[in-house]
Amino acid sequence: MLLLEVISGERLAKPERGKMRVHKISNVNKALDFIASKGVKLVSIGAEEIVDGNVKMTLGMIWTIILRFAIQDISVEETSAKEGLLLWCQRKTAPYKNVNIQNFHISWKDGLGFCALIHRHRPELIDYGKLRKDDPLTNLNTAFDVAEKYLDIPKMLDAEDIVGTARPDEKAIMTYVSSFYHAFSGAQKAETAANRICKVLAVNQENEQLMEDYEKLASDLLEWIRRTIPWLENRAPENTMQAMQQKLEDFRDYRRLHKPPKVQEKCQLEINFNTLQTKLRLSNRPAFMPSEGKMVSDINNAWAGLEQAEKGYEEWLLNEIRRLERLDHLAEKFRQKASIHESWTDGKEAMLQQKDYETATLSEIKALLKKHEAFESDLAAHQDRVEQIAAIAQELNELDYYDSPSVNARCQKICDQWDNLGALTQKRREALERTEKLLETIDQLYLEYAKRAAPFNNWMEGAMEDLQDTFIVHTIEEIQGLTTAHEQFKATLPDADKERQAILGIHNEVSKIVQTYHVNMAGTNPYTTITPHEINGKWEHVRQLVPRRDQALMEEHARQQQNERLRKQFGAQANVIGPWIQTKMEEIGRISIEMHGTLEDQLNHLRQYEKSIVNYKPKIDQLEGDHQLIQEALIFDNKHTNYTMEHIRVGWEQLLTTIARTINEVENQILTRDAKGISQEQMNEFRASFNHFDRDHSGTLGPEEFKACLISLGYDIGNDAQKKTGMMDCEDFRACLISMGYNMGEAEFARIMSIVDPNRMGVVTFQAFIDFMSRETADTDTADQVMASFKILAGDKNYITVDELRRELPPDQAEYCIARMAPYNGRDAVPGALDYMSFSTALYGESDL
Numbered sequence: 001m002l003l004l005e006v007i008s009g010e011r012l013a014k015p016e017r018g019k020m021r022v023h024k025i026s027n028v029n030k031a032l033d034f035i036a037s038k039g040v041k042l043v044s045i046g047a048e049e050i051v052d053g054n055v056k057m058t059l060g061m062i063w064t065i066i067l068r069f070a071i072q073d074i075s076v077e078e079t080s081a082k083e084g085l086l087l088w089c090q091r092k093t094a095p096y097k098n099v100n101i102q103n104f105h106i107s108w109k110d111g112l113g114f115c116a117l118i119h120r121h122r123p124e125l126i127d128y129g130k131l132r133k134d135d136p137l138t139n140l141n142t143a144f145d146v147a148e149k150y151l152d153i154p155k156m157l158d159a160e161d162i163v164g165t166a167r168p169d170e171k172a173i174m175t176y177v178s179s180f181y182h183a184f185s186g187a188q189k190a191e192t193a194a195n196r197i198c199k200v201l202a203v204n205q206e207n208e209q210l211m212e213d214y215e216k217l218a219s220d221l222l223e224w225i226r227r228t229i230p231w232l233e234n235r236a237p238e239n240t241m242q243a244m245q246q247k248l249e250d251f252r253d254y255r256r257l258h259k260p261p262k263v264q265e266k267c268q269l270e271i272n273f274n275t276l277q278t279k280l281r282l283s284n285r286p287a288f289m290p291s292e293g294k295m296v297s298d299i300n301n302a303w304a305g306l307e308q309a310e311k312g313y314e315e316w317l318l319n320e321i322r323r324l325e326r327l328d329h330l331a332e333k334f335r336q337k338a339s340i341h342e343s344w345t346d347g348k349e350a351m352l353q354q355k356d357y358e359t360a361t362l363s364e365i366k367a368l369l370k371k372h373e374a375f376e377s378d379l380a381a382h383q384d385r386v387e388q389i390a391a392i393a394q395e396l397n398e399l400d401y402y403d404s405p406s407v408n409a410r411c412q413k414i415c416d417q418w419d420n421l422g423a424l425t426q427k428r429r430e431a432l433e434r435t436e437k438l439l440e441t442i443d444q445l446y447l448e449y450a451k452r453a454a455p456f457n458n459w460m461e462g463a464m465e466d467l468q469d470t471f472i473v474h475t476i477e478e479i480q481g482l483t484t485a486h487e488q489f490k491a492t493l494p495d496a497d498k499e500r501q502a503i504l505g506i507h508n509e510v511s512k513i514v515q516t517y518h519v520n521m522a523g524t525n526p527y528t529t530i531t532p533h534e535i536n537g538k539w540e541h542v543r544q545l546v547p548r549r550d551q552a553l554m555e556e557h558a559r560q561q562q563n564e565r566l567r568k569q570f571g572a573q574a575n576v577i578g579p580w581i582q583t584k585m586e587e588i589g590r591i592s593i594e595m596h597g598t599l600e601d602q603l604n605h606l607r608q609y610e611k612s613i614v615n616y617k618p619k620i621d622q623l624e625g626d627h628q629l630i631q632e633a634l635i636f637d638n639k640h641t642n643y644t645m646e647h648i649r650v651g652w653e654q655l656l657t658t659i660a661r662t663i664n665e666v667e668n669q670i671l672t673r674d675a676k677g678i679s680q681e682q683m684n685e686f687r688a689s690f691n692h693f694d695r696d697h698s699g700t701l702g703p704e705e706f707k708a709c710l711i712s713l714g715y716d717i718g719n720d721a722q723k724k725t726g727m728m729d730c731e732d733f734r735a736c737l738i739s740m741g742y743n744m745g746e747a748e749f750a751r752i753m754s755i756v757d758p759n760r761m762g763v764v765t766f767q768a769f770i771d772f773m774s775r776e777t778a779d780t781d782t783a784d785q786v787m788a789s790f791k792i793l794a795g796d797k798n799y800i801t802v803d804e805l806r807r808e809l810p811p812d813q814a815e816y817c818i819a820r821m822a823p824y825n826g827r828d829a830v831p832g833a834l835d836y837m838s839f840s841t842a843l844y845g846e847s848d849l
Helices: 002-008 020-037 047-051 055-071 081-093 112-121 136-150 159-164 170-183 185-233 241-282 296-345 348-352 362-398 404-434 444-468 476-491 493-517 532-593 599-615 617-632 645-676 680-693 703-712 730-740 746-756 766-777 783-793 802-808 811-820 836-843
Strands: none
Touching (some): 020 047, 081 112, 081 170, 112 170, 136 159, 136 170, 170 185, 185 241, 185 296, 185 783, 241 296, 241 645, 241 766, 296 348, 296 362, 296 444, 348 362, 348 404, 362 444, 444 532, 476 493, 476 532, 493 532, 532 599, 532 617, 532 645, 599 617, 599 645, 617 645, 680 703, 680 766, 746 766, 783 836
16 A cells, blocks of 8 residues: 555555455555556556455556656667667666676676666776676675665665576566666766767868868879979970980870879869868868868869970970971981082082193193083082072071081081182183183084083983982872872983983094094093993983882872871761760750759769760770871871860860769769758759859859849848848748848848858859758757757866766767867866867867867
């Protein structure tokens, strides 16, 4: 009856001896009615069973009462009472060795579980380090005695019964453990506060690691750019084609092997930066500002400088190769003409300085005069070759030929010798003319032979020179022009042969006259040194050179046909790949602004696009191979396409960067939507409003467009603090505009622009727009909430100690707080006190750590 009075809170009637059973049943019914009023369901239990002493029924009822009033209210992370109590025990005993709580029977037999619960909340009551797992009786008695003495928890269990039983009673242990839960319920608030702080600190630590990773990756990329640009800006020319070809090969290796990984690093750096900024905004942290010179814009500027230097370097290489090719051709031409001229002038100075006319007869004088006239004719014929030699030397100097000093010296020697020949020729003519009056006889046949043989000889020398002349062409038309000129030259050979026969006929006539009239001759023509043997030898040489020239022209024609095939092959592929890249860029742009399906659908669509783009890479590589063949063949232009390999490379890199950036934007939108609880309908509404005011389809809004977009969404920005009005119908919106006078506070709008455009670019991206709207529609952790959590851990003090931090927080996060919290300097400070208030505000950028 006493138990029932305690349960019901009412004074029951004491039964008289004669009416004992009736009164007992009445008293028990009152208690059972009270228990039922508290929501306890008693099945198959009546007052008669209790009065009659049914032990099983009585114990069942007592357990139901205990379960309702001592255990049922226990809840940990939305679990049932039993599971919540077990989870609470597991968490509290997790740091203790040799303690593994899995149930409410055998897990408690060694007594260490009870001791761990007490030590976790009141470490001064038990020296846990001295307890032994092999002494369960001592452990249990220690825990029961301490709980009864210091925690006001009565001794409900017997240590010997627990140790001596294979499986202790689960309900008894659960009842006893629930007493510990209620005794330490105040500590649960501290645990919740600690969990909140752990969550905030974990986010902060992760963000700091991302910042460090960004700084390192940005430094490495900028350092690589800094090292590469001087190499690309080096314009030191080489003297040989082989050296310049090696430079071109090094540049190709840079394009194929060194640059592509850096393009990926740059793209990944931008993605990491955007992801970090999104996480900072979602966790209500201030935006990340990289170190000076390491902003994404700084890296883009450095990359632009790299690409500018790269473009100029490639142009310089190709120009240098053309220059060296031209120089080699001119140098060989100079040496050939100079050798021919030097061979011709050999001995001419000595001949002009002879004094043979002083002792010559009249006929000899006349012969010497005619011979001199023939020499002058020959000299005039060689004037053109000397001018060509000087012109070639001048062009070599203008093209900065590396061996210009030796060329200039040789050219100067030829010019000086030519001037001297002119002076000596004039001097000899004057001497012969002085004696001309004494010399009247002239051998017309020798003179005619000399006059006709000299130009014919010069023509043959010119023909041999032209037939042996090297040529350089770049198109089919140019080689066809050379072939046509060569055919025209061959057409003149019959007439030239007739001239040769005529000249030889003159020589034969002289020989006939000499034989006929027995003329006393020295045996040589006094007017020329050109003999019929020389004419025949040179003519035979010309005939041999003609088929060689034919073969050279045919080979060059075949090479030009191969080059034309390479041009057409490259042009056909480039004319397909170029428009394909442009089409994909436009399709990605449309996907990024359209609202077809959910964000996940858009993300899947973009990833399919990315896969199709990556699968297109072999065609780019094939085009690179064709381009390399074109460069190796020294083909410098292609009329079959307007696309260059540089255009294709830049378009391909932009396509990869654009698809990666677009996928990252959609992922960040999903991250923002999930973190802020934004529905798909809200996202569609935000996107529709953004697209409506993005009239140029650039993917960004200007300040005025952004302001109009906010107003269209019902966002009222006055001259005071911002107020979110929610969505309005047309009449409410019109009334709002009238009441505002359409005067959006400049200071408030400037504050909003500093949030959505922290880099002051003058535009608002869709991601920044979503971040702003999500921040206005969702609740986040604040500095005040974190400060309140620290205050719970500190027991309502204005400071917190090192021991309290280490007891309530995980070791790594406790040390994180200790290292960054400033000392507390208030009047109520104690030694070692830390200021958790300034630390909390610093986490959200409201003060400095």
